[in-house]
Amino acid sequence: MQQYELAVLPGDGIGNEVMPEALRVLDVVGAKHGVRFEYRHFDWSCETYKRTGAMMPADGLARLRDHDAILLGAVGWPGVPDHISLWGLLLPIRREFDQYVNLRPVRLLPGVTPPVRDKQPGDIDFWVVRENTEGEYSQLGGRQGEGTPTEMVLQTAAFTRRGTDRIMRYAFELARKLGKPHVTSATKSNGIYHSMPYWDERFAAIAAEYPDVTVDQDHIDILCARFVMSPERFDVVVASNLFGDILSDLGPGVTGTIGVAPSGNINPERECPSTFEPVHGSAPDIAGRGIANPIGQIWSAAMMLDHLGLAEAGADVVGAIERVLADPSAPRTPDLGGRATTADLGGAIADAV
């Protein structure tokens, strides 16, 4: 029996409530497909920070490395500044393990009423491919004249040829693989003077390697508007770290799936473990009540199955999620308009698998 060792980091808040449901579903789908998942639990979180002054131990990254994948819940808690909790745990994992692709589906699901009108499941179904290790998320920069009237802060974004080309190639390969040979590039070369014209230049160069794939490029301002006005036009959208972050929240906002959207932080070469985490955060407002929607975590586990080469198992989990959502008599957590608990909904999905 094939066995996978998974690092499990529930993190903060509802991360601790939704993670067990994902593991439950993994166990069920694993049994069905004859694979076993071994879990190693790590309780690193804002609690750890409050206790020790660091989000994880000094050898934290080394201890994660030796796993087939990482399942992450949510990181962040009131009282710990976001840039400390994120740059102390989430972002170092993405970088140390060279998870240079952040992959997120934007999909209108059955049983979910989106805020936009006149759209049916099937109309909106695309992927955001976000650069995940460089660009605007950067520690380059600093402050001068602190506390004086001439105080000034510089923040430098870095775009390398290697980093830019590889994310674009991933997007083009994905478009081919999906049989939707159409890639849209998010840019802002009319306003951002150095980096975005460079982004466009590399996009044109990589596009030339894929003559069978049609391309578009939109400035991020109008692209965001088009996500709302004509989301059906997209298939694969490739974007820098910041623009991809924005688009991959906006997309699920448009489809009404922000509470259930998954993401993969992927090292496509599999030289390091990849991380799978829901798009939602730790939700301090509902944490501890057992009513968080576990679908984002479960769907993230499905993306992990795909990444591990267990595509059928992944499809089983996504199918189970869709069937449960489409079934009016299935349990629904409060965010979906029902009164079910996290465990009720997780159990229903496990049963549907």
Next chain:
Amino acid sequence: MQQYELAVLPGDGIGNEVMPEALRVLDVVGAKHGVRFEYRHFDWSCETYKRTGAMMPADGLARLRDHDAILLGAVGWPGVPDHISLWGLLLPIRREFDQYVNLRPVRLLPGVTPPVRDKQPGDIDFWVVRENTEGEYSQLGGRQGEGTPTEMVLQTAAFTRRGTDRIMRYAFELARKLGKPHVTSATKSNGIYHSMPYWDERFAAIAAEYPDVTVDQDHIDILCARFVMSPERFDVVVASNLFGDILSDLGPGVTGTIGVAPSGNINPERECPSTFEPVHGSAPDIAGRGIANPIGQIWSAAMMLDHLGLAEAGADVVGAIERVLADPSAPRTPDLGGRATTADLGGAIADAV
């Protein structure tokens, strides 16, 4: 009779078609309120660039300075890279004249069907206050190793205390003036390491000067999603140059008004002329056919009237736009689902004034 000298720059494409309608409406509303507008026309555009190698003459900015305001159409045309046309005309005007506020309304209008469901005129009515002279739109940076595999581009954003504080104060003052004492700050301090935590720090400091104004802050990713999911929650949103650019296209995208949205590039101290321009671009696809919607340009002229202290005249123009849009028998350009020309719609609004 009070007289104002206006610099008129139609720019490229449909800029040339919508501008005459704005001037026509200004003449009518001026006559009604006993003020006269004198127009000085400047034909600087991508044409100028193709002819002379520059978007405007070397003394262009000096020639604009001596006006009460600038009316701009649209800048940009295929064949001239955006960063050349914009950094050669639009952006230098914003900076030279210290137009540090970019102000844009997000408003659901009668007679316009938005892409979001279940919203009525009145539900969505807020302002985006965008920093307009510094931040992410910056020429700081450059490229190293051009053409080599280690090629790298750096792009530096600059946030000064002066630039940050003054845009935030403007937002708080606006919120007070509107009688909607509630300001939302767009941030990304969880990912962008230096500039955005600084932005938050200044927001907290300025908010403390306005204890009567309630505040929120949202990371730009979730904020974009909330523009779609719950746009009624916003009153005044203050944002950096890039984030404000994104939000002030996304907002009109949500209300279905992207083709008609106006903007002001404002120097609140009136030491320099302010520029008023529609949010839409030069629209090469429909340029030359006389069917562009002139409302964005006319509404921008209304914002100019406000800025010049002619608030009643400004309100007359906005009222006329709303009445014409709400009237099913009024002319409609193709973007609004009708067959009217630019001049038909401009004429109807002039008549309604």
